[in-house]
Amino acid sequence: MPLLASQVASVPASGIRRIHELALQLDDVIALAVGEPDVDVSRHVLEAGSAAWLADDTNYTANGGIPELRGAIKHKLRERNGIDVDLERIWVTSGATQALNLAMALTLAPGDEVLVPDPGYTTFTMNARMLHAEPVPYPLHADAGFLPDIDELEKLVGDRTRLLIVNSPSNPLGAVFPDEVLVSLLDFAARHDLWVISDEVYEAFSYGHPHVSLAALDTDDRVFSVFSVSKTYALTGARVGYLVTPPGLADIMRTYQEATISCVNTPAQRAAVAAITGDQSHVDAAAAHYRVNLDAATELLRERGIRYLPPTGAFYLWIDMSHATDGDVASWAESFLLQKRVSVAPGSAFGRSGEGWIRVCVAAARADLLEGLGRLPAPDAG
Incomplete structure (x- = not known):
């Protein structure tokens, strides 16, 4: 048979999915590896999607989404994010995953380099490889609270660098970047004339510090903003996200959207309208649930002497297990699953800087979460 494209072999597999799929084959697993909200979808959202199906509201929509x-x-965007844009800059996508792919496809040519956070969401690197571009990890270090270091970024930027990816609130870190960090990242991008993609999928969940959208600070139209209804409204399977572009890209966006998905399915868009415009108390309740879970989980980790990054956003805990992993957290996570029946995401799945760490999703029943964390080996007291 013919050979596949040359870049296929360079696209890394997901270390998270490997653990998840292994867990699906086992009984009595406490699942803490995958970022799936554990709250129910609000009834008015379900009814809006159901009504569209029953009314046969299933025709093509405009490429950018229903009006x-x-x-x-x-x-x-205007009321909650401080971003005032016209409709032609808003493009409804098949989840944030497609929004991210579109933005990277628009900004990266073969051989270009993109600065990706390390640890960072796995799709950043996967997309870059699929687009024949080169992902260049910018390390986020534990001793700096896993915040970006501009001096380190300056050492990594080069003639082929075209794009910087920023993710706050962060998956996997559960961290929200302070305003001054966001401003410094934009200044860095301006100095080197880079595009910026701001992944804000977890915007609804920040604790102690309000979420700030990077585009609200952007003064020279270099930011693509990626959002989703998946985590905010527990609609992961509906596959509705949206990309907010810089101005002047409507015609090319219409072409790219037509060539990839044409449009998102209509009933899912109707459900998203209900989610965004309807009562938001269920979002507040979800955020409170995750916050309480985080508080309970961090208290347990403190009692057991296990190091972690204090969470300020999303619904993840970033936990240091280097005392137990012997330099190979991926193998340790697999053994831990098989022996203790708890699935966690190995930090190395998110980049080299994640070695020794694990990501735990706290969107779970509190008793299950605490039981799973209780099975983690604590550092040797001796």
């Missing part, structure tokens, strides 16, 4: 959804997003 009602784009209008709802426009209002939401």
Whole structure:
């Protein structure tokens, strides 16, 4: 048979999915590896999607999405994110995953370099490789609270660098970047004339510090913003996200969207309208649930002497297990799953700087979460 494209072999597999799929084959597993909200979808959202199916509201929509959804997003961006854009900059996508792929496809040519956070979401690197571009990890270090270091970024930027990816609130770190860090990242991008992709999928979940959208600080139209209804409204399977572009890209976005998905399915868009415009108390309740789980989990880790990054956003805990992993956290996570029946995501799945760490999703029943964390080996007291 013919050979596949040359870049296929360079696309890394997901270390998270490996653990998850192994867990699915086992009984009585406490699942803490995958970022799946454990709250129910609000009834009015389900009813809106169901009504669209029953009314046979299933035709093609405009490439950018139905007017009602784009209008709802426009209002939401202005009121909640401080971003005032026209409708032609708002593009409804098949989840944030497609939004991210679109933004990278628009900004990266073969051979270009993209600065990706390490630890960072696995798809950043996967997309870059699929697009024949080169991901260049910028390390986030434990001794700096896993915040970006501009001096380190300056050492990594080069003639082929075209794009910087920023993720706050962070998956996997559960960290929200302070305003001054966001401003310094934009200044860095401006100095080197880089595009910026701001992944804000976990925008609804920040603790102690309000989420700030990078585009609200952008003064020279270099930021692509990636959002989703998946985590905010527990609609992961509906596959609705949206990309907010810099101005002047409507025609090319129409072409790219047509060539990839044409449009997102209509009932899912109707559900998203209801989610964004309807009562938000269920979002507040979800955030409170995750916050309480985080508090309970960190208290347990403190009592057991296990180091972790204090969480300020999303619904993840970033936990240091280097005392137990012997330099290979991926193998340790697999053994831990088989022996203790708890699935956790190995930190190395998110980049080299994640070695020795694990990501735990706290979107779970509290008793299960605490039981799973209780099975982690604590550092040797001796």
